[in-house]
Amino acid sequence: MKSITSTIVRVGRKPAQLGALGAFFDGQSAQAHAVRLSIDETRAELVIAWGNTEVRWPLAEIRAVPDQAEQGDLVLMWPGAPLERLMTDESRIAVRCPELRKPVVKVSRWRIATWANAALASVALIILVLVPRMADQLATFIPPAGEKALGDATLERVRSSLDGTGVGQLALCDAPEGRAALDKMTARLTAGYELATPLDVHVLDQKMINAFALPGGHIVLVDGLIQAAETPEALAAVIAHEVGHVVGRDATRHALRSAGSIGVLGLLFGDFAGGALVLFLTEQLIQANYSQSAESTADSFAHEMLSKAGVSPAALGDMFEGFRKRFGDNDGIVAHFVSHPSLGDRIDAAHRAIQTDMQVRPILGDTAWQALRNICR
Amino acid sequence: MVSHAITSSRHVKNSARLKPFPYLGGGFFVLGLSLSNTEGSVESDNAPTPWNVAREAKDATQAKKTPLASGQVQGAFVGRRGRVFWMALRFGVYTLLTVGMYRFWMKTRLRRWYWSSVRIGGIPLEYVGDPLEKVLGFLIAVVFLAFYIGVVNLLLMFASFSLFQGEYPAYILSFAGVIPFWFYARYRARRYVLARTRWRGVRFGLAPGAWGYVGRALALWIVTILSAGMLWPLKTFWLEKYVTDRTWFGTVRMEQGGRWTMLFRPFLNVVFPGVGLAGLMIWVGYSERFKGGEMAAGAVLAVWSLIGLVHYQVQAKRLLANAKRAANMGLVAEPRTRTVFRIYVVGYGIAGIVSSVALVPIALAGLIVFEASGGSMGAVQEILAGMPVWAAPVVGGLSYFAMFLMWSALRQAFVTMPLWRLYADTLSVIGADAMGQVQQRPRDEFAEAEGFAEALDVGAAI
Ligand SMILES: [Zn+2]
Numbered sequence: 001m002k003s004i005t006s007t008i009v010r011v012g013r014k015p016a017q018l019g020a021l022g023a024f025f026d027g028q029s030a031q032a033h034a035v036r037l038s039i040d041e042t043r044a045e046l047v048i049a050w051g052n053t054e055v056r057w058p059l060a061e062i063r064a065v066p067d068q069a070e071q072g073d074l075v076l077m078w079p080g081a082p083l084e085r086l087m088t089d090e091s092r093i094a095v096r097c098p099e100l101r102k103p104v105v106k107v108s109r110w111r112i113a114t115w116a117n118a119a120l121a122s123v124a125l126i127i128l129v130l131v132p133r134m135a136d137q138l139a140t141f142i143p144p145a146g147e148k149a150l151g152d153a154t155l156e157r158v159r160s161s162l163d164g165t166g167v168g169q170l171a172l173c174d175a176p177e178g179r180a181a182l183d184k185m186t187a188r189l190t191a192g193y194e195l196a197t198p199l200d201v202h203v204l205d206q207k208m209i210n211a212f213a214l215p216g217g218h219i220v221l222v223d224g225l226i227q228a229a230e231t232p233e234a235l236a237a238v239i240a241h242e243v244g245h246v247v248g249r250d251a252t253r254h255a256l257r258s259a260g261s262i263g264v265l266g267l268l269f270g271d272f273a274g275g276a277l278v279l280f281l282t283e284q285l286i287q288a289n290y291s292q293s294a295e296s297t298a299d300s301f302a303h304e305m306l307s308k309a310g311v312s313p314a315a316l317g318d319m320f321e322g323f324r325k326r327f328g329d330n331d332g333i334v335a336h337f338v339s340h341p342s343l344g345d346r347i348d349a350a351h352r353a354i355q356t357d358m359q360v361r362p363i364l365g366d367t368a369w370q371a372l373r374n375i376c377r
Numbered sequence: 378m379v380s381h382a383i384t385s386s387r388h389v390k391n392s393a394r395l396k397p398f399p400y401l402g403g404g405f406f407v408l409g410l411s412l413s414n415t416e417g418s419v420e421s422d423n424a425p426t427p428w429n430v431a432r433e434a435k436d437a438t439q440a441k442k443t444p445l446a447s448g449q450v451q452g453a454f455v456g457r458r459g460r461v462f463w464m465a466l467r468f469g470v471y472t473l474l475t476v477g478m479y480r481f482w483m484k485t486r487l488r489r490w491y492w493s494s495v496r497i498g499g500i501p502l503e504y505v506g507d508p509l510e511k512v513l514g515f516l517i518a519v520v521f522l523a524f525y526i527g528v529v530n531l532l533l534m535f536a537s538f539s540l541f542q543g544e545y546p547a548y549i550l551s552f553a554g555v556i557p558f559w560f561y562a563r564y565r566a567r568r569y570v571l572a573r574t575r576w577r578g579v580r581f582g583l584a585p586g587a588w589g590y591v592g593r594a595l596a597l598w599i600v601t602i603l604s605a606g607m608l609w610p611l612k613t614f615w616l617e618k619y620v621t622d623r624t625w626f627g628t629v630r631m632e633q634g635g636r637w638t639m640l641f642r643p644f645l646n647v648v649f650p651g652v653g654l655a656g657l658m659i660w661v662g663y664s665e666r667f668k669g670g671e672m673a674a675g676a677v678l679a680v681w682s683l684i685g686l687v688h689y690q691v692q693a694k695r696l697l698a699n700a701k702r703a704a705n706m707g708l709v710a711e712p713r714t715r716t717v718f719r720i721y722v723v724g725y726g727i728a729g730i731v732s733s734v735a736l737v738p739i740a741l742a743g744l745i746v747f748e749a750s751g752g753s754m755g756a757v758q759e760i761l762a763g764m765p766v767w768a769a770p771v772v773g774g775l776s777y778f779a780m781f782l783m784w785s786a787l788r789q790a791f792v793t794m795p796l797w798r799l800y801a802d803t804l805s806v807i808g809a810d811a812m813g814q815v816q817q818r819p820r821d822e823f824a825e826a827e828g829f830a831e832a833l834d835v836g837a838a839i
Contacts, residue, residue: 025578
């Protein structure tokens with residue numbers, strides 16, 4: 001038995017000799033012990049006593065079990081004996097426990113850090129290495145009909161995500177005269193080429209200055225680009241460049257990659273932020289930052305195609321330069337083209353590709369060009 | 378003796394201030410009094426102490442309920458609606474601001490609150506799960522699932538486009554591939570939650586057996602589908618029995634008694650309208666008639682089957698609970714379908730109406746644009762195109778998040794919490810006097826917590 005001094009409950013400023021009652025669970029059995037509480041001032045301990053038994057908790061280390069629904073009483077614990085619980089409505093005990101609200105850390109930070117790194121590494125490995133490699137391999141095996149279907153599905157997604165109202169799909173422009181002019185331009189460019197999938201050139205009714213290739217021979221020109229192009233040759237250069245991506249199956253690789261990556265990122269961020277993320281990634285799909293080698297391959301392809309069609313390949317370089325002067329480096333297509341470090345080199349290459357004996361013919365007459373510019377009207 | 382220094386007058390004065398002491402049920406007050414009944418105290422077992430008086434007053438207010446047998450302790454729900462609403466709203470904002478990371482803390486803290494709200498015989502449940510442990514479990518799940526989702530989905534997508542020229546076969550296959558994991562995750566999540574639940578200081582537990590659960594769940598689902606849903610009660614019963622028979626409270630194992638056929642009676646209210654709806658469809662298809670009479674019949678049958686589903690859900694829970702045993706302890710549950718149905722209608726009604734207020738800015742903006750355009754569609758597009766690029770996504774995003782936050786907080790306050798309250802208030806434990814024989818069980822370490830369930834969105838209650 002302890003001495004009498006151990007039985008004084010001191011609450012607040014004045015020492016008071018009173019008993020408080022509580023229910024104590026020892027964590028060994030489900031038995032509830034009706035206990036009397038007191039404070040041992042000399043050792044700064046809460047004394048929990050019943051029958052002939054006594055449990056002591058250091059006041060400085062007592063914690064309240066957090067987020068309790070009933071705030072009229074206290075559910076207390078001591079990390080030194082994590083299974084024990086004390087319930088009491090002598091709420092003034094709280095005053096004597098300085099660390100009452102401090103959280104108890106049960107999980108080793110080191111383990112968290114280890115697994116966090118492992119998770120990041122595996123996600124990075126999958127998104128940056130495994131999925132792209134596999135996508136590149138698979139893109140060469142996908143049959144034309146499958147590629148076309150993939151392109152159709154991607155085009156639908158792009159049209160939905162670009163639609164400002166969020167309910168419908170962005171309209172495709174199809175004014176007959178404009179369509180005819182566009183077909184004429186495409187036909188002249190592709191004359192003499194055996195393409196695996198026939199080209200399907202669309203115009204999206206939007207102000208963005210952009211153009212992109214999708215799987216299955218889809219090339220999408222945004223109306224903003226047509227309005228910004230100074231000459232039909234500049235537009236033809238863009239189309240030729242995108243045909244280069246189609247031939248290189250860059251878009252197919254990209255679409256397959258995003259099919260693999262979207263799910264992984266959705267997994268990481270949960271359904272709350274996941275939806276927004278998928279939209280963002282669709283956005284990325286049309287900002288398509290292909291690898292540098294894919295871009296220069298597309299450029300050389302475009303040079304060749306333009307020369308064969310009797311269009312000066314310089315149009316490509318001129319167009320880059322013109323857009324850059326007018327819109328700066330960070331907008332839509334300019335970003336797409338300018339993201340490559342050596343724009344100057346590409347312009348030079350474009351000039352070098354001009355054969356001196358080349359017969360340059362305008363790709364579209366004035367009327368046809370005007371019709372094409374009005375394709376969305 | 379501990380109580381030496383306690384003078385009786387002091388004691389009486391102090392305890393008069395205290396609220397009725399609800400933790401210990403009947404047994405405690407005998408004990409409590411015998412504790413007080415030491416030298417210097419004037420109290421005796423029969424004396425009307427303030428504690429005694431307070432307790433009797435509390436009993437009197439509960440007297441309208443079914444009188445409790447000896448050793449029977451009543452459940453109660455002590456949480457308040459306002460608190461859980463603000464918690465859910467605040468945590469939702471944190472979750473948003475931390476790109477989803479706070480959701481582990483949100484889940485933990487809401488569970489702590491709900492668990493502590495449920496008091497059986499005055500003693501609350503306690504949830505001791507740790508948010509960081511959930512982060513850890515989630516990371517572990519990501520390591521494994523990232524591979525599945527990334528590589529397998531890519532392969533499926535490739536195969537689906539190559540062979541079927543469409544993405545839907547991939548979605549279906551990908552979904553089908555996840556089903557076993559889903560059941561696995563559900564059992565593991567249950568095991569985690571039980572392992573982190575304590576009552577009276579003693580842990581609950583669920584024995585390992587997730588793959589056994591997966592096998593049974595798949596088989597029972599197939600049987601249910603093949604029987605056109607008629608054997609649904611069989612599935613309900615056997616899955617519940619599988620889990621209950623592996624559930625422990627300390628050293629005491631629970632057991633699911635009863636038979637699956639006992640669930641058939643409440644199920645009739647699903648069967649009848651279901652058969653009726655099928656018959657109506659055949660009739661409409663055959664006669665090509667869909668007029669007032671058919672519509673009215675369809676509406677009545679639809680509402681009936683809806684009520685029937687809720688009825689089945691509630692009554693199956695009740696019947697299963699009443700047939701559970703653990704040593705000589707048992708449960709008595711008396712939830713009413715009517716109350717649950719009312720909670721669904723009123724709760725989802727309130728949550729839907731109030732949270733859709735978040736859409737008012739969008740609607741207003743739309744209206745203003747429409748007015749300014751003079752009603753022509755071309756002008757509307759012109760104005761939309763003239764707005765800054767960020768305007769639509771920002772306004773839309775903010776409204777979306779506001780609506781989402783409101784909806785989830787209101788659903789907590791008006792659906793989840795009332796349901797918990799109903800089930801807790803109508804639950805009692807019989808044979809509770811044997812509680813002292815229940816011993817502690819060892820800790821279930823469980824590194825991955827409910828990571829898979831979290832990642833696969835198994836949809837645990839909270
Ligand atoms: Zn390019």
